[in-house]
Amino acid sequence: MPSKRQQLADRRSRVGESATPVNIATEHLLKVEPEAATQGTAEDVVAFWIPLADLEPSPFQYRYSLDQGAVEALAQSIQAQELYQPITVRPAAQPGKYQVVLGHRRLAAFQRLERATIPAMIREYDDAQVLRAMLDENLRREDVNLFEQTEGVVRLVAVSSGRAGHPVEVTRRLLGEMRTQLKASGQDAFQEPHRTAAHLIQEVTGMPWMSFYTNRMRVYGLPDALQTAVRAGMPYSLALAVQRLPEAQHGAALDFLGAPTGPWRSRQELLAWARDSDVRPPAYSDRLQTLGRRLDRQTLTRAEQAQLEKLLGKLESLLG
Structure with missing residues (x-):
């Protein structure tokens, strides 16, 4: 049986694969010619030059900011080497328009270079497949933070459940139902949509759904200022340490730690700062x-x- 590391590597190698045959009109688009053209290339691995004006950002994009230094470095690399890795898009609701699935940073680099078109592979994804493709791609990135991964999983679970409402509330309610059922029956023989939720959380994060519910979902209980800081990359443990301080001290503590974007001081430095600042326990x-x-x-x-x-x-x- 493959190890968890091997299974994760295999899943990452399939990032962007279309789950359905591509049946999209592409006659009006110019193909990106490979250096060595091959016969019989599948339609869903052919790249086309798509005008940037015809692209829309994904409504499911859960990464909150792009590293502008990384975007600039990528733009310089593209300009110097003309090395294109196609982005992945899906047809948008408006005919002739496309929604970006994978490659928002590459798109930002092309926009910075003021290019008119960008190479893209067109695939047919439903909403759950879009979120899953984004999650699998971002698992390979070193700069994805805990909150961003949690946000992606929460949105994937909510969309896969088919329930209406804000993704956080839908997921919290779903996992709360699962916890209630587990306590009542002593077993987790779930039916849909609870079974799919447990499977997705385990497969994407490698942790049981109860651990995700108990530990990861707690981040949504943080005050807004601390959630914003965690989204910007502040370690969750630091956010919890700040939360334990009097609320009136949160702003000063965030400034001390390095908000809004870091580099972040350590928890030990925060505790020393709190002692020196004579911060008292909350009333x-x-x-x-x-x-x-x-x-x-x-x-x-x-x-x-x-x-x-x-x-x-x-x-x-x-x-x-």
Whole structure:
């Protein structure tokens, strides 16, 4: 049986493969001629010169910013060597337009060079296949951060479930249902769409769905400023350390750590800064407000609700 490392390498080698035969009119497009043309090339591996004006960004793109230094280096490489790696697109809703699936950084480099056309492979993807292709490509990148991967998985699970709503809320509700079922029955013999959600999370991240729900989904409980910092690349452990400080200190702590884009100081440096700044533990009212916000976003089982009611009753009795 192939190892997990071998399975991941095999999956990465298939990035961008179309799951369906390509049946798209391309007669109006100019083919990109390879250095050594081959006979019988499959239509879905032929690249065409597509006008940049006919391209749309993907609505599923979950990488929040492009490294402008990397884009500039890529643009210089293209200008010097004319070495083209085609991007991947799919037909957009408007005839004659195409939606970028893979290659947003290459597209940015061509835009910087003010090129009129770009080589692209046209493939037929549904929404779930678009997200999966993006995730598999980004798994190969060293600069993809934890939040970006989590965002991609959350969107993939939400789209694959077929449920309407914001991806984070759909995924949180779906995994909450799975946790409730697991606690009630003691086994995870899920039906759809829960079975697909568990499979996708395991396959893409290599971690069980419960670990993803418990650890990765917690990032959405961070205050907006900390979520923004994590999106920009701040380690999640740093964000949690900042969250434990009084809310009034979050801005100063982020400035100290290196917001908005780093380089980031360490957690040990943050703790030393907090001691020197005489940062006190949050007041009880701040802690209760934080807990209240977290509870509003949680899905509790009946047993957990009963336990919470008891604790709230004790607190009310304590305060008279």
